Amino acid sequence: KAGVTQTPRYLIKTRGQQVTLSCSPISGHRSVSWYQQTPGQGLQFLFEYFSETQRNKGNFPGRFSGRQFSNSRSEMNVSTLELGDSALYLCASSLFGQGSETQYFGPGTRLLVL
Amino acid sequence: GESVGLHLPTLSVQEGDNSIINCAYSNSASDYFIWYKQESGKGPQFIIDIRSNMDKRQGQRVTVLLNKTVKHLSLQIAATQPGDSAVYFCAENPQAAGNKLTFGGGTRVLVKP
Numbered sequence: 001k002a003g004v005t006q007t008p009r010y011l012i013k014t015r016g017q018q019v020t021l022s023c024s025p026i027s028g029h030r031s032v033s034w035y036q037q038t039p040g041q042g043l044q045f046l047f048e049y050f051s052e053t054q055r056n057k058g059n060f061p062g063r064f065s066g067r068q069f070s071n072s073r074s075e076m077n078v079s080t081l082e083l084g085d086s087a088l089y090l091c092a093s094s095l096f097g098q099g100s101e102t103q104y105f106g107p108g109t110r111l112l113v114l
Numbered sequence: 115g116e117s118v119g120l121h122l123p124t125l126s127v128q129e130g131d132n133s134i135i136n137c138a139y140s141n142s143a144s145d146y147f148i149w150y151k152q153e154s155g156k157g158p159q160f161i162i163d164i165r166s167n168m169d170k171r172q173g174q175r176v177t178v179l180l181n182k183t184v185k186h187l188s189l190q191i192a193a194t195q196p197g198d199s200a201v202y203f204c205a206e207n208p209q210a211a212g213n214k215l216t217f218g219g220g221t222r223v224l225v226k227p
Contacts, residue, residue, distance in 0.1 A: 004157075033213045043158075043203065043217035056214045090157050097213045100146040100165055105157035 002027065004093050004106035012112045018079040021109045023091030025072050029104075031055075031097025032074040034066060037088040037108070046089075049074050050097045078111075086113045124222045133191040135221045137204035140185060144206040148215070149178060149189045153200045161189070161202075191223075199225045 150158035
């Protein structure tokens with residue numbers, strides 16, 4: 001069974017631009033979560049989607065948004081990019097998003113904002 | 115806010131020795147704990163998990179211990195190998211929170227030959 005895939009793997013943008021990242025969960029998984037990883041803040045939860053609905057949200061500004069499609073694939077969007085948005089963005093999936101389910105991570109998308 | 119933390123940022127261990135990585139958590143509502151391993155250029159890889167109704171769980175060469183009294187979690191790696199060199203994160207998922215992991219800061223394990 002294929003793992004979580006994320007595209008693109010690397011991205012360079014300039015301040016003020018917007019970016020869309022994509023995540024395909026493990027087949028059959030319906031919950032997709034997004035995390036931001038930076039050297040300074042570590043791994044931080046962005047949001048979780050289940051059945052095309054945002055179910056949980058972390059403490060990030062409204063510039064960070066996401067959505068989930070009927071096939072469980074998910075995208076996240078960051079508008080008006082800032083230098084501090086440079087990070088590794090990780091996607092994780094699990095079957096139903098129940099609290100004690102294992103979440104499996106993708107390789108991440110490394111975003112550099114210049 | 116409540117968070118999960120680690121005591122040691124870097125752990126150097128001789129190949130073949132046992133490794134112990136510690137983690138403190140502060141959310142008493144946490145019901146589920148996970149250890150992840152992250153190698154350079156890769157996403158976190160699941161190692162082992164434990165629920166709050168257990169105090170010990172064993173996997174292949176790894177053991178997780180949970181002490182709810184002092185809110186402490188540890189990961190023991192037996193016979194550490196060069197391939198174990200990575201950053202290890204503990205994470206907690208509060209009960210009924212769905213998928214909303216809170217991660218510790220990470221511990222880098224360096225295995226010396």
